[in-house]
Amino acid sequence: MKTLVWVEHEGGAVKDATLSAVTAAAKLGEVHLLVAGESVAGVAEAAAKIAGVGKVHVADDAALGHALAENVAPLVVQLMADHDAFVVPATSNGKNIAPRVAALLDVMQISDILSVEGEDMFTRPIYAGNAIATVKSKDAKKVITVRGTAFEKAASEGGSGTVESVTSTGDAGLSSFVGAEIAKLERPELTSAKVIVSGGRALKDGETFEQLIFPLADKLGAAVGASRAAVDAGYVPNDYQVGQTGKIVAPEVYIAVGISGAIQHLAGMKDSKTIIAINKDEDAPIFQVADIGLVGDLFKVVPELTEKL
Amino acid sequence: MKILVPVKRVIDYNVKPRVKADGTGVDLANVKMSMNPFDEIAVEEAIRLKEKGAASEVVVVSIGVAKAQETLRTALAMGADRAILIQTDDEVEPLGVAKLLAKVQEEEGAGLIILGKQAIDDDSNQTGQMLAALLGRPQGTFASKVEMEGDAVSVTREVDGGLETVKLTTPAIITTDLRLNEPRYASLPNIMKAKSKPLANKMPADYGVDISPRLETVSVAEPAKRSAGVKVADVDELVAKLKSMGVAA
Numbered sequence: 001m002k003t004l005v006w007v008e009h010e011g012g013a014v015k016d017a018t019l020s021a022v023t024a025a026a027k028l029g030e031v032h033l034l035v036a037g038e039s040v041a042g043v044a045e046a047a048a049k050i051a052g053v054g055k056v057h058v059a060d061d062a063a064l065g066h067a068l069a070e071n072v073a074p075l076v077v078q079l080m081a082d083h084d085a086f087v088v089p090a091t092s093n094g095k096n097i098a099p100r101v102a103a104l105l106d107v108m109q110i111s112d113i114l115s116v117e118g119e120d121m122f123t124r125p126i127y128a129g130n131a132i133a134t135v136k137s138k139d140a141k142k143v144i145t146v147r148g149t150a151f152e153k154a155a156s157e158g159g160s161g162t163v164e165s166v167t168s169t170g171d172a173g174l175s176s177f178v179g180a181e182i183a184k185l186e187r188p189e190l191t192s193a194k195v196i197v198s199g200g201r202a203l204k205d206g207e208t209f210e211q212l213i214f215p216l217a218d219k220l221g222a223a224v225g226a227s228r229a230a231v232d233a234g235y236v237p238n239d240y241q242v243g244q245t246g247k248i249v250a251p252e253v254y255i256a257v258g259i260s261g262a263i264q265h266l267a268g269m270k271d272s273k274t275i276i277a278i279n280k281d282e283d284a285p286i287f288q289v290a291d292i293g294l295v296g297d298l299f300k301v302v303p304e305l306t307e308k309l
Numbered sequence: 310m311k312i313l314v315p316v317k318r319v320i321d322y323n324v325k326p327r328v329k330a331d332g333t334g335v336d337l338a339n340v341k342m343s344m345n346p347f348d349e350i351a352v353e354e355a356i357r358l359k360e361k362g363a364a365s366e367v368v369v370v371s372i373g374v375a376k377a378q379e380t381l382r383t384a385l386a387m388g389a390d391r392a393i394l395i396q397t398d399d400e401v402e403p404l405g406v407a408k409l410l411a412k413v414q415e416e417e418g419a420g421l422i423i424l425g426k427q428a429i430d431d432d433s434n435q436t437g438q439m440l441a442a443l444l445g446r447p448q449g450t451f452a453s454k455v456e457m458e459g460d461a462v463s464v465t466r467e468v469d470g471g472l473e474t475v476k477l478t479t480p481a482i483i484t485t486d487l488r489l490n491e492p493r494y495a496s497l498p499n500i501m502k503a504k505s506k507p508l509a510n511k512m513p514a515d516y517g518v519d520i521s522p523r524l525e526t527v528s529v530a531e532p533a534k535r536s537a538g539v540k541v542a543d544v545d546e547l548v549a550k551l552k553s554m555g556v557a558a
Binding site: 010066068069070073091092093095096097098099100101102103104106107108109110111112121125126127128129130131132133134135136137138139172173174175176177178179180181182183191195219220228231232237238239244245247252253263264270274275276287289290291292293294295296301304305308309 | 320322328335403404426427432433435438439440441442445446447448449450451453466468469470472473474475476477478486487522523524525526527528529530531532535538540543548550551554556
C-alpha cells in the first residue's frame with residue numbers, strides 16, 4: 001500500500017503532529033509525503049530527513065500558502081491517483097482538509113484513529129472517548145486522520161527521501177485568507193508538552209489564573225491548559241482549551257487544578273500517563289481518573305506547591 | 310438569502326454513554342436525546358442573521374429516525390421557519406448525509422449552509438467539509454465569528470495556534486465552533502407556535518443517492534480503565550511524588 005502523508009508545517013518547520021502521522025502511515029506501507037505551501041523548499045528538505053520516508057512531493061504556490069482546503073484538496077486528489085491512502089494529522093488544518101479530499105474521492109474518512117489493526121481496520125474514539133470503535137473500511141482508497149498522541153513520533157533525522165516537485169492545481173477562486181491572530185506562547189506547546197498544568201473555573205478570574213497557574217507551570221517547564229469553563233469565562237484564550245472540543249493531549253504528567261472533570265474535559269486528557277488532581281471537592285469526578293489526588297483549597301495549595309518545588 | 314441548517318439528534322451531552330455488553334455499540338435505549346450542541350449554535354447563528362436582516366428564511370433539516378422530528382421542532386421553536394425530515398432507521402454516515410444534504414441544497418438554493426463542526430456521538434467532524442466538496446463551494450470550518458459582506462462572507466476560524474479569518478464567496482458552507490454564540494432557549498409560546506410550522510417528511514429514496522455505509526463497525530469497547538489512584542495528605546507528599554517521577558528536581 002502506498003500512503004501519502006500531508007505535512008503540517010509552520011514557520012518553515014515540520015510540526016510534530018506530522019511525525020506521528022508518519023508512524024501510523026508506515027504501518028500501512030510505503031510512506032510518501034506532500035509538502036504544500038508557499039516557499040516551502042526548506043520544509044521539503046526537512047521532511048525528506050524523516051526516518052522511513054520515500055518520495056516527498058512538493059507543491060510550491062502562493063495559492064497553497066495558508067492551507068485553504070479549497071486549494072489543497074484538488075491537489076491531493078490529483079496525487080491520490082497514484083496512492084492508496086491519504087494520512088493526515090488530526091490538527092485543525094488536517095481536520096479541515098481531509099474530509100474535503102475524502103468526499104472528492106467518494107470515500108468515507110476514518111477520523112482520529114488510535115491504532116492500525118490491519119490495512120483496512122482501525123480503532124477510533126466515539127462518544128467523547130467513552131467508547132472505542134473498531135471499524136473496517138470497504139473503500140478502495142482510505143482517507144485517515146491520526147490522533148497524534150496515540151502514535152510515537154517518527155525520528156525527524158536519518159531518512160533519505162527524494163524530493164520531487166509537483167504542479168499546483170492553483171487557486172480555486174472560492175476563498176481567500178484575510179488574516180490571523182496567533183496567540184503568543186512563551187511556554188511549550190500543549191499538544192507536545194511532557195508536563196501540563198491546567199486550570200478550571202475555580203481559579204475565579206484571568207488575573208488569578210495567571211498568578212497561580214503560570215508560576216507553577218514555569219517551575220515544572222510545563223505547558224498551560226484550561227477547561228472549557230475557564231475559557232468561556234475568559235480567563236485564558238480558547239487555544240488553551242483541553243477537551244473533546246479543544247485539544248487532545250497525552251503528556252507524561254497532567255496536573256488539573258480546580259477542574260471538576262466533566263466528560264468533555266476528560267475526553268481531552270484521560271490518556272495522560274499520570275494525572276494529578278488538586279480540588280477542594282473530594283467527590284469531584286476528576287478524582288476517579290487521577291493517579292494522585294490532593295483534596296485542598298487551591299488558593300493555598302498551589303502557591304505552597306510552587307514555593308516548594 | 311435563505312439559510313439551510315442541518316441538525317442531528319444525539320445522546321444528551323450530560324449523559325455518560327454505556328457500551329453494550331455484546332460490544333455492538335452504545336446503549337441508547339431510554340437515554341435522554343437532544344439536539345447536538347454544535348447544531349444549536351448553528352441554528353442560533355442562522356436566526357441571528359435573519360434578525361439582522363441578512364437572511365430571509367431559515368430552513369432546518371435532519372436525517373434520522375421519526376423522533377428526529379422533536380429535534381426539528383426544537384429548532385422551529387428557536388426561530389427557524391420550516392423543517393425537512395429525511396426519515397430513515399438506518400445509520401447514515403457523514404458521506405451519505407453530505408450527499409443527501411447536497412440534494413436538499415439543489416432544491417433549496419440556500420446562500421449559506423451552517424452546520425455544527427462535529428456531532429458528539431460519532432465525533433467525526435466531516436459532514437460540513439464533505440458537503441462543501443460535493444457542492445464545489447468554499448468552507449469556513451470551526452467558525453467563531455460570521456459576517457456577511459455583500460456577496461461574500463467573512464469567517465473567523467478557531468485554529469490550533471489562535472484565530473484565522475477567511476473570506477468566502479457565497480453560497481458557502483460554515484461549521485460552528487463553541488464560541489460562535491450562546492444559543493437561546495425556546496419560550497413556551499414559541500414551542501406552541503412551532504407545532505404549526507411546516508415540516509416536510511421525506512425518505513432517502515426521494516433523493517436517489519447511494520447512502521450505503523462504507524465503514525463497518527466491527528466492535529465497540531469500553532476504553533481501558535485507569536487503575537485506582539492514591540490521595541496524598543499534603544503538599545509535601547505531592548512534591549515528593551513529583552520528585553520521584555523526575556518531574557521536579
